[in-house]
Every structure is written in structure tokens, then in C-alpha cells.
Amino acid sequence: MSGALFLAWAHIWHHRWRSLILVLAIALIVVVPVTVSRVVDAAEADLSARAEATPLLIGARGSRLDLVMSALYFGEDQPDPLPYQASEDVWDSGLAIAIPLYQRFYAEGAPIIGTSLDYFDLRGLRIADGRGLTVLGDAVLGAAVAAERGLSVGDHILSTPENLFDIAGSYPLRMPVVGVLAPTGTPDDAAIFVDVKTTWVMAGIGHGHEDVEGGASAGILQYAEITPQNIDSFHFHGDVGSYPITAIIAEPWDQRSSTILKGRYLDTSGPAQIVDPEEVMSGLIETVFAIKDVLDWVVRIVGGAAALAVVLALHLTFRLRAREMQTAFRLGAGRFATLQLLLAEALLLGGAAVMLAGAVIWISQPYLSGDAVQLLTR
Amino acid sequence: MTDRAMIEVTGLALRRGESFALAIEHLSIPAGERVAVVGPSGAGKTTLLNILSGILNPDAGHVRIGETAVTTLSDRQRRMFRARNIGFVFQDFELVEYLSARENILYPYRLTDALSITRDVRDRAEALAASVGLEGKLRRKPANLSQGEKQRVAICRALLPRPKLILADEATGNLDPANKDLILDILFEQAQAAGATLLAVTHDHALLPRFDRVINFDDFAAVPA
Structure with a gap:
């Protein structure tokens, strides 16, 4: 042979x-x-693992799949916004922990997720470098975002303006990177996390009275930045309950709480719906x-x-x-x-x-x- | 040359349908003799070579090569016998295009368990190649060799296992006149050096005087040269 x-x-x-x-x-x-x-x-x-790790999702009525894909995978297709009051209502019901999610903006091509510290606990996210979200304007990067873009604690990221030609619109926000998450092998690696209030600043709902860097003349990069010097001037107008979020992750205390909570969204004429991600994913x-x-x-x-x-x-x-x-x-x-x-x-x-x-x-x-x-x- | 017959054929018959493709009553060729086989196309010259080498088995008759009764051997035994005792030189050289000249010379050793490559075999292959003027060309593939060089490689391949019998089927047929004489010289020299009997089919009557004997298939009579 x-x-x-x-x-x-x-x-x-x-x-x-x-x-x-x-x-x-x-x-x-x-x-x-x-x-x-x-x-x-x-x-x-x-799909199964991420869905199983997400107890319940509340969002505006519409596609259940879009809601789940948006809240779990930070996809580009966003459901209609929901008033923040919906999250407060869940808290007030005493049936579940409510974690608001607001995804609208991007920085360096990565989605910026406005949320609360409870999100980090729910997902078991660990800070590998730096610290967690503490003050308005802080940003914590997913492991892949930091690695792929060469960013680390101490760097700054700039949110992408929604409309380059709308000089009357909200300015991009320059945010300090205060922490980098340990890799998880989930979509969290590819996201940037900020406090939900920070995303409202990006949306122009909250603002400070500061001089815009470089003025408002064309040809010069314009952005807003929350600094120790101006943070006290930042404030929000109107009713916080009316501010937008895209979804709420609801973590019921127990099965009974879960059942009661689901029952509260049975009215199909209501503005919000509740979905079990595991159920939606099994369909997908x-x-x-x-x-x-x-x-x-x-x-x-x-x-x-x-x-x-x-x-x-x-x-x-x-x-x-x-x-x-x-x-x-x-x-x-x-x-x-x-x-x-x-x-x-x-x-x-x-x-x-x-x-x-x-x-x-x-x-x-x-x-x-x-x-x-x-x-x-x- | 000795008087002992290297090839002994008696009552040989091979049929193709109703007619005989080949019928030889008796043929005897002494060891070391250089014999030319001539005759028209289709007379059975190549068939005779195939029967002598055990590629074909006749319908009747006996063939003995040296001490071996070839016609009594099994297929496998005939193949082993052929690998060890018969050297083939073909008109179209039949070299393997993807092997170097050196590996073409060793080719039969790669094909059968009857032969095995040893250091000695490799050394002999080098020496044999050098003796026919192929030194420095052993790494070349057939496409990079001249016609004469290809036939020299084929002759080395035929001689390396030290065969008793060399069967050359139109070995000079594709060569120019100068190369014909040269290749025949090499074939004769190497066969003599190896003590092998040479049986060469040829259509070139100008070469016949160089053989010890000519077998003419026209009348199938052995004609002394």
C-alpha cells in the first residue's frame, strides 16, 4: 500500500x-x-438560553417577536415606545422587579442601552475593568465593543447624531467610559450600557445649561457632555412617567405574581402587552x-x-x-x-x-x- | 551466449474466434541471444511477447522461460514472474508523466510486492542511469526529456530488476535514425551486461543485421541473420 x-x-x-x-x-x-x-x-x-434568562417582557402592543428580539438581542427594529410610567406601575404593583430598557441611539456603531443597575444583576454581568454606572452620563462597554474598537476605561465615546442636518435637534452626547464588562458570549458583549436617564439626555428630554462646544456653526463638531462642573444644571422637563422606553423586563417574585402580572395585560385594547420570551422563542x-x-x-x-x-x-x-x-x-x-x-x-x-x-x-x-x-x- | 534455451515454445496456439491469432509449433531461443521479430502488422508479434511474459495465456501449448513453465502458473504467479524476470521496453516508452526519471526507473518496485526498494536498488538505479548517459537528468519529468532520453529511462526501468528476458516492442519506432542506433547500442550493451536474452519486435529492416537472429512472422520460419 x-x-x-x-x-x-x-x-x-x-x-x-x-x-x-x-x-x-x-x-x-x-x-x-x-x-x-x-x-x-x-x-x-x-435563543433558548437568552429567552429562559428573561422572565417576562412588557412593551407596546405590536409584534411580539419584534419586542423580544429588540429587548433580548438589541436588534435594529424597535417597537413603539412605551411611557416610563409603565415601569413604575410594575414596581408599584409589588409583583415584580421592573427593569426599563430604552434603545434608540448608537455610538461607534454599537447600540446604546439605557437601563437600570438591576439589568446587570439579572444578566449576571460582571465589571472586568473600572466601575459600574454611578452618575448621569457614565457608559459601561460590553466586552466586544471595547475589544473591537480598542476602547478602555478613561476613553470617551460619542453618541451618533440621529440627523446630521438637524442643527436644532439634540446634540450628540460625549460620555466617559467608566467600566468594561467581562465577556459573556451574549448580545450584551456588543452593547453600550448607560443609565436610562442618560438616553433621555441624548433624546433632548433632559439637558443642562452649558455652552455648546465650538458653538453651533457648521463644520465644527458639536456635542454635549455631562461633567462635574455642569452636572447640577442637568434637569428634565415635564412628567418623567411620560418619558419613552422601549421595553420593561419584569422579574416576578414568584409564580403567583407572574400569573397576576400577566392577567393585568390581558386587555387587548390596552397600550401595553406582556410576553413570555421563552414562549415567543419556541415559536421562532x-x-x-x-x-x-x-x-x-x-x-x-x-x-x-x-x-x-x-x-x-x-x-x-x-x-x-x-x-x-x-x-x-x-x-x-x-x-x-x-x-x-x-x-x-x-x-x-x-x-x-x-x-x-x-x-x-x-x-x-x-x-x-x-x-x-x-x-x-x- | 550459451546453448541452453532461455525460451522454449512448443505447440503454441491462441485463437481469436474461429481463426488462429498465433500458432507456433516450436520456437527455441538460447540464453543471451539477441533476436529480432519481424512481420506485418497483425501477424501476432506483440501477442507472442504477451504470451512469453504471461500477460496472455495460450489456448494450447507450453511456454518455458528459463526453468519456469509459464503456462502452468496461476495469474498471480505469472505477475510475480513477470515483475522479476521480464523487462519491457515499449515503442511509446510508457513512462509515467507525473514521476521523475528516477522514480520512473523505480516504478515497477512501487507496483508489486515481488520487488522491494532497498538502498542497493537505489544505488543500482543511479548507476544504470549513469551508464546510459542520464546523470543529472534523473529529477526531470518525462515532459522535460528528449525522445532518446525517455527511451533510456524506459530501458533502465526494464533492466533494474535484473530480468532474464528483455522484450522490446518497437523500442526504436519513435526515434530518429541517430537515436535508433544509439538506443539499440544501449539495449545490446545493457542486455549483455545483465546476461539477459533480448527479443525485439521491429519494423525497421535496416536494424536486422545487428541481431543474432531474425524471426520472420511472414512464414514463421526462424531465419539466421
């Missing part, structure tokens, strides 16, 4: 580009179905798996066709080598030896393809796990 392997390797090396294409084609036949399957499995695990997962079933068939058919093409290519290669095989036979090789030669080549090509596929799957595994949900829900 060593002679056959030597000859097979020599043949493969002589036709290295052709062999490489063959190896890539075979690897692709392996990688695609395995990757699809892993993405779906990782997405299911990710069922849909994903239904799509996966179809995709599996497509992959099987395409994979089968590709495998047939590879077999045909190998067959044609071996037919082209019929004369070489005839010579080998005349020089004393048996029929089995020529078969060995062909098998050795198929083995080397197939082995290389499987190893390549394995390496691709192994290398892509962490990325696929992390991005699986985004891949499926984007």
Missing part, C-alpha cells in the same frame, strides 16, 4: 491545482450541511426548524449533485489513466494493485477534503456560535 500511496501522492502533487479544486469541492459538500446544522443548533441554544425556533428541514433537503440534493460531479471527475481522471494502468499491469502489477492505486488517490483526496472541512468547521465554530442568532434573525 505504501507504493500505491507514494504514486497517488505523486499524481496528486503533479496535478496540484486540479487536485486542490477537487479537495475544495469535496470539502464544500461536507462543510455546507454541517455548518447549516451547527448554525441552527447554536441559534436554537442561544419551530419556524427555524421548519426552514431547516427544507434547507436540509436542498443541501442534500445539491450535495448529492456535487458528489456525483466529483465521482464523475474522478472517473474521468481514472479513464484518462487507463494506459498507465495497462502499463502497470504489463510491468507486473495485479488488478488489485491498480485498484489500490486508485483507492489510495481517492483516500488522499477524500482525507484532505475531510481534514479541510473539519478545520473550517472547527475554526468557524466560535464565530458561528456567536453570530448564529444574527445570521438567522438579521
Whole structure:
């Protein structure tokens, strides 16, 4: 067999580009179905885990899925805002801890999540560097935001203006990075956390009486900043209860509290709805798996066709080598030896393809796990 | 040259349908003799080489090569016998395009358990290549060798296992006149050095005087040169 392997390797090396294409084609036949399957499995695990860790969600009436995806994964599609009073009402009911979420603004391309300190407790988020949110204007970065943008404690980030040409609108807010979270492998890694009041400042609801940096003339970067010198001048106009939030995470004290709380949102004519994220996610997962079933068939058919093409290519290669095989036979090789030669080549090509596929799957595994949900829900 | 027959053929018959593809009542070739086989296309010259080497088994008759009754061997035994005792030189060289000249010479050793590559075999391959003027060209692949060089590689491949019998099927057919003489010189020298019997099919009658003996398939009579 060593002679056959030597000859097979020599043949493969002589036709290295052709062999490489063959190896890539075979690897692709392996990688695609395995990757699809892993993405779906990782997405299911990710979706389920995040949903299970979120007891109940309250938001404006509308798509239940949009509400869940927005509150759990900080997606770009936001549900209609809800008055902050809804969060106060949950607290006042004594049935659950209410954690407000307000997602509207971005900084450095990452979503800014306005919330309360209870969010960190609920998600088990740990400060890896610096400190947590203390004063208005503080920002705590998710691990990926800090790593990918090279930001650390002491740096500043600037919220992205919603409308560059609206000079009468709210100014971007320059915020000090006071802490960086430890990585969690969840969407929290890719978010920037601030106090919900800070997001209201960004929205122009709260403001201080300070001089705008550089004045309001075009061509000069304009932003607001909350500093120890001006923090006392920051204030909010109107009724706080009317300020916007996008969702409330409600963490009931017990099953009874949960049931009562759910009952309070049964009126479909009311402005708010309550959803169980786990229930909504299981519906999404069922849909994903239904799509996966179809995709599996497509992959099987395409994979089968590709495998047939590879077999045909190998067959044609071996037919082209019929004369070489005839010579080998005349020089004393048996029929089995020529078969060995062909098998050795198929083995080397197939082995290389499987190893390549394995390496691709192994290398892509962490990325696929992390991005699986985004891949499926984007 | 000795008087002991290296090839002994008696009552040989190979049928193709209703007619005989080859029928030889008796043929005897002494060891070390250089024999040319001539005749028109389709007369059975290559068939004879295939029967002598055990590639084909005749319908009737006996073939003995040296001390071995080839026609009594099993398929596997005939292959082993062929690998160890028969050296083939072909008209189209039949070199393996993806192997270097060195690896082409060692090619039969990669194909069969009857032969194994040792240090000695490698050294002999180098020496053999040097003796036919291939030094410095052993790393080249066939595409980078001239026709004459390719045939020299093929001759080295045939001779490396130290065969008793060399079968050359139109070995000079694809060469220019200068190379024909040169390759025949090399073939004769190497066969003599190895003490091997040479049986060469050829259509080139100008080369016949150089052989010890000519077998003419026209009338199938052994004609002394």
C-alpha cells in the first residue's frame, strides 16, 4: 500500500491545482450541511438560553417577536415606545422587579442601552475593568465593543447624531467610559450600557445649561457632555412617567405574581402587552426548524449533485489513466494493485477534503456560535 | 551466449474466434541471444511477447522461460514472474508523466510486492542511469526529456530488476535514425551486461543485421541473420 500511496501522492502533487479544486469541492459538500446544522443548533441554544434568562417582557402592543428580539438581542427594529410610567406601575404593583430598557441611539456603531443597575444583576454581568454606572452620563462597554474598537476605561465615546442636518435637534452626547464588562458570549458583549436617564439626555428630554462646544456653526463638531462642573444644571422637563422606553423586563417574585402580572395585560385594547420570551422563542425556533428541514433537503440534493460531479471527475481522471494502468499491469502489477492505486488517490483526496472541512468547521465554530442568532434573525 | 534455451515454445496456439491469432509449433531461443521479430502488422508479434511474459495465456501449448513453465502458473504467479524476470521496453516508452526519471526507473518496485526498494536498488538505479548517459537528468519529468532520453529511462526501468528476458516492442519506432542506433547500442550493451536474452519486435529492416537472429512472422520460419 505504501507504493500505491507514494504514486497517488505523486499524481496528486503533479496535478496540484486540479487536485486542490477537487479537495475544495469535496470539502464544500461536507462543510455546507454541517455548518447549516451547527448554525441552527447554536441559534436554537442561544435563543433558548437568552429567552429562559428573561422572565417576562412588557412593551407596546405590536409584534411580539419584534419586542423580544429588540429587548433580548438589541436588534435594529424597535417597537413603539412605551411611557416610563409603565415601569413604575410594575414596581408599584409589588409583583415584580421592573427593569426599563430604552434603545434608540448608537455610538461607534454599537447600540446604546439605557437601563437600570438591576439589568446587570439579572444578566449576571460582571465589571472586568473600572466601575459600574454611578452618575448621569457614565457608559459601561460590553466586552466586544471595547475589544473591537480598542476602547478602555478613561476613553470617551460619542453618541451618533440621529440627523446630521438637524442643527436644532439634540446634540450628540460625549460620555466617559467608566467600566468594561467581562465577556459573556451574549448580545450584551456588543452593547453600550448607560443609565436610562442618560438616553433621555441624548433624546433632548433632559439637558443642562452649558455652552455648546465650538458653538453651533457648521463644520465644527458639536456635542454635549455631562461633567462635574455642569452636572447640577442637568434637569428634565415635564412628567418623567411620560418619558419613552422601549421595553420593561419584569422579574416576578414568584409564580403567583407572574400569573397576576400577566392577567393585568390581558386587555387587548390596552397600550401595553406582556410576553413570555421563552414562549415567543419556541415559536421562532419551530419556524427555524421548519426552514431547516427544507434547507436540509436542498443541501442534500445539491450535495448529492456535487458528489456525483466529483465521482464523475474522478472517473474521468481514472479513464484518462487507463494506459498507465495497462502499463502497470504489463510491468507486473495485479488488478488489485491498480485498484489500490486508485483507492489510495481517492483516500488522499477524500482525507484532505475531510481534514479541510473539519478545520473550517472547527475554526468557524466560535464565530458561528456567536453570530448564529444574527445570521438567522438579521 | 550459451546453448541452453532461455525460451522454449512448443505447440503454441491462441485463437481469436474461429481463426488462429498465433500458432507456433516450436520456437527455441538460447540464453543471451539477441533476436529480432519481424512481420506485418497483425501477424501476432506483440501477442507472442504477451504470451512469453504471461500477460496472455495460450489456448494450447507450453511456454518455458528459463526453468519456469509459464503456462502452468496461476495469474498471480505469472505477475510475480513477470515483475522479476521480464523487462519491457515499449515503442511509446510508457513512462509515467507525473514521476521523475528516477522514480520512473523505480516504478515497477512501487507496483508489486515481488520487488522491494532497498538502498542497493537505489544505488543500482543511479548507476544504470549513469551508464546510459542520464546523470543529472534523473529529477526531470518525462515532459522535460528528449525522445532518446525517455527511451533510456524506459530501458533502465526494464533492466533494474535484473530480468532474464528483455522484450522490446518497437523500442526504436519513435526515434530518429541517430537515436535508433544509439538506443539499440544501449539495449545490446545493457542486455549483455545483465546476461539477459533480448527479443525485439521491429519494423525497421535496416536494424536486422545487428541481431543474432531474425524471426520472420511472414512464414514463421526462424531465419539466421
